[in-house]
Amino acid sequence: MSAHTDTYDPKVNYLNTDWSIKSWLLTLDHKRIAWLYLVSISGFFVLGGIFALLIRLELLTPQGDLLSPDGYNRVFTQHGVLMIFLFLIPSIPAVLGNFLVPLMCGAIDVAFPRLNLASWYIYTIGGILIVIALITGGVDTGWTFYTPLSSTYANSQVMFVALGVFIAGFSSILTGLNFLVTIHTMRAPGLTWGRLPLFLWGTYATSLINVLGTPVVAITIGLVGAERTLGLGIFDPALGGDPVLFQHLFWFYSHPAVYIMILPAFGVISELISAFSRKRVFGYSFIAASSVGIAVLGFIVWAHHLFTTGMSVYAATVFSALTMLIAVPTAVKMINWTTTMYQGAVKWDTPMLYAVGFLGLFLIGGLTGVMLATLGIDIHVHDTYFVVAHFHYVMVGGAIMGFLGGLHFWWPKMTGRLYPESFSKVSAVLIFVGFNATFFPQFILGYMGMPRRYHAYPEEFQVLNIFSTAGASILGVGYLLPLVYFTWSIVAGKKAPENPWGAMGLEWRIPSPPPTENFVKEPVITDAYDYEHEILKEQIEEIARDEAAAVPSTA
Amino acid sequence: MSTHADSALAHHFESFEQQRTAASLGMWLFLAQELMFFGGLFTCYLIYRSLNSLDFAIASSELDITLGGINTAVLITSSLTMALGVKAAQLAKKNQLIGYLLATILLACCFLVIKYFEYAAKFEHHTVPGQHFEFHVPPDLIEKFELGPERLVQMEKRAEIFFSVYFAMTGLHGLHVLIGIGIAIWLLFPASRGKFNMDYHAPVENFGLYWHFVDLVWIFLFPLLYLLGRNIHA
């Protein structure tokens, strides 16, 4: 790496080194690939968001008068497919992960840059297939593709979507593989496992799930496709096949997939809370170990999605107990994040707002998760809005809060620009309030007995649905704001210094935005959270000078 | 591009050793992924066979054990030629490597041709799942296991599940063989330019791992699909 010092020009960074379209579409630079992903997932998020909006509008009234039943089924299926397979699963790993994993490892790039670019193309092909399905009639099987509805009875573009999900799955397998190899072989000398930033631990655990879980859903969805087109009858009940077997295989991946979404968010939150408390994260090894622990435990709990299917009572008991064990590593994380703030120097910048918001929302999501694992409760609330509320608390309140928090935190590094702090704080509060208003009523709705995926419902559920829809409109505004001010900041935002937050970590010791080669001189490897290290002192003092200059003293 | 024009060491690696470790690790993780990919099908097989072992045994006696056996031998031999090919690449023996790769390709094609004849026979006997599926339990077995008319109807349906599993597993495996042939042909180009040596032979080595994996899958498919339950005729 030292070889590049002599040719280094501080004005040239990875963004302005080449402006041509080709240089973006054929780039092997992990930082640019992160941008490719960011643009694509934002597009799918907006599309999925529009479907969410339609769902909420439809549910404003009990009669089901906005959309036809088939129309509504297509809308919620497409919302699920887009949000899960094309937004949530690639969000943090593929955007923040791609940008940060090599930086945090002190490496020039991921281990397989061409494979990395190929992953994006594979993802794009999967995405295009799904979009084609949307244009040519949509899909109405639910994102879970339960057989025999999906294999025999559904009358929509199941094949395109199944193929799209199958293909997009390989993108996340290859990304996971790439990160695992990168973290194993590309770490700078001196960066031992015990010094790894917790974001890397989270990414590592996620990648394990990607590699070991995703192929199972790929083959399962593939079998559904084969059942539709080739007439194979593996899950066909008419032949004596068991549709519950499909569910076993599907959830073998799709439960761990929840951890694909949330584990990287855990990693982000660990970084945020530590950086804004300017304190070494509390119980580092426990947080690191709990990430891997959750990844492993996540694989042995899947059948808690099947408690009402008529699965064996004994197996249900086993899965219930195993599921509850996940509460232990999760609680460890919660407590350690909280105690990280103890004796810290806590600053409430926007990313910290997201982090603390995450803490509260994920707490609700996690605790209701344990409630759902309790057999006696699950039978009543399974497939009701209680479940819908629960997983939105985990996925939106957890994964998206983590993603947005991370994006705000690393945005100055990615773009070299600062976003307007006041707007971002407003949007963080709007998202928090809007989210709770949208989804908390759904817990009550679910317990009242409103089944999920209902397009029309009995009148007594209307009031809570109105609350929910009202909350959704606040949430929508909250999500639109970042879209606007982030775009604005690229053009007109203030130039960001190397380390605007005074955070530790290798990525904060290179220019913003980083040069193409990442590190112009050999990075000095230190403990990732040693906030009293010499290296940081100068940067922190510079921030203090800037702040003093910006705010005229009133004292 | 990330590789220097004349060096096989990509610029983001510090040394050949790091590059080789990364490549091998990546390949092994890919194989872990492949194992889980096939694992889904093996789970289907496991569940259905444990629920319907007699039905599966009777259906599997339709398969041609000779062709299956020959194919096993063909794949094992191709695994040997591939292992020798990897060694040739390591020792930079260009002509040997080309020879072994060609032998592997030839054997793989041979495997597919035999598979083609097996599949053709299934189409002829209508044991391909779908609308035209037909399966008849041999009369001697009806007698031996005292199968009533209801059980026979059930058995014919279970046979369709067996053949669904058979086609899914062997089809996916065949697809892997086909992809393997493609990669092997593609490897012939750098091989003929003598690109591989002790420092840089990861492509050949990784293809070797892939090819052995394909062989491994067949090592399990052969007994599971062709052999188990053969003794019902005894």
Added chain:
Amino acid sequence: MIELIKGYLPNILDNLPLLPEQASTIAAEVDLLTLAWTAISFVSGTIVVAVALYFGIRYRRRYATQVGGHETHAPAVEIVSMLIPFVACMAMFVWGTKVFVDMRRIPPDAVEYFAFGKQWMWKIQHPNGLREINDFTIPVDTPIKLTMTSEDVIHSFFIPAFRVKQDVLPGRYTTMWFEATELGEFHLFCAEYCGSEHSYMGGTVTVLSQEDYQDFLNQESPERGSPVSGGRELFTSLACVTCHQEADNARGPSLRGVYGREVQLASGTSVVVDDAYLRESIVNPRAKMRSGYMPLMPTFEGQVTEEQLHDLVSYIKTLDNTNDVAANDDDSSDDSHDSETATSVSAGG
């Protein structure tokens, strides 16, 4: 406009209950379990959030160059943070499993009813052979065992007021049981997404006193209606409507206004739809296939009587462009929908 919106908004205070009615023996048990979990969650959640906020404010950054302290590990904190959730979860696991076992252990004296799910209706068979569709009438204070199966996709039999739910699978039987404790009418839902009309697949569970239930069982089977209304019911119950829809991509041709028209056949010829053609197509669908459709329709030979065949043909003849195809219209109101699909009770078997 304002009037319209007002019409949509029911009286808020009347319509904001937080718990569904407890109408079965198991309901109170489930609610108690839920309340216990809610209490535990509320207390532990509040503590964590309160502590986090306290730390966040108490230790807020006072000056720009401030860095945090050294307290970064304490075995006691880790042990406590593992032990408390573990103990709480295992205790709740035992309790939850006990409730679950109560739900699954069917009392030996339970009376056996049958339920069949199909797209998109519930068919109930009483022990004496009486059948209902989408209505489920049961006696109070009687343990009822329900044996269920599905004819097509997976459904799920869900009565919120009883806190019970069981998926209904094709090709397999599943069972559930409950004992109603309150008289009245309760919702019956399908909880597992099952296709187009999933949200309408439900009905009412009516709990009657023992005497009223006996009266209900003893009532006369209703008179046979006109051929057209009989045909309309058959059209729904035989699931003709599943395929013969208006949609462009429906599996079968729309039958609206088909009578008397000339249609193209797959063989290349065409035929005028008359009584004989309709009959033949029901009994032997593949004889004269309409072009552009797959031969998916099963034969109904031997499954419908001559009389029923006549009814069906009579009904299809009445389907012109103003007449609705049963249960396939985009009904916007719950009520009219129910009246479409629910057929009257009749003594069967």
Added chain:
Amino acid sequence: MSEHGDVHVSPNSTYFGVFFALCVLTVVTAWVAFYDFGPFNDLVALGIAFTKASLVVLFFMHVKYSGRLVKLIVIASLVWLGIMFGLTIIDYVSREAVTPDPAVVPSPYETFEPKSLSGDGDHGGDAAH
């Protein structure tokens, strides 16, 4: 990752030895398949398959000479496969079968065509009259 430092090159005799063993085992497994060992049929077939697989993995794929990480990946992926098999099968072996008396309720799917269920009852057509 110094354990990967030197490239292992096996002598040809190893490869041919393994090949020979694989061929012999293939013949053996095909031959014993025609004999009945009672409950051990599957065990024998799978035991031979595992032996063959181990030979391929250890010698053809060089795992015997590979670093700890590769061995870990091999073991971990087998463990994961085991999780998938094991936890799926516990559901199937412990399910209580529900088989109602066919005299009371029409049996679905298996012996009746699916449509017959819907055909006979609701209108009291053929059954009652």
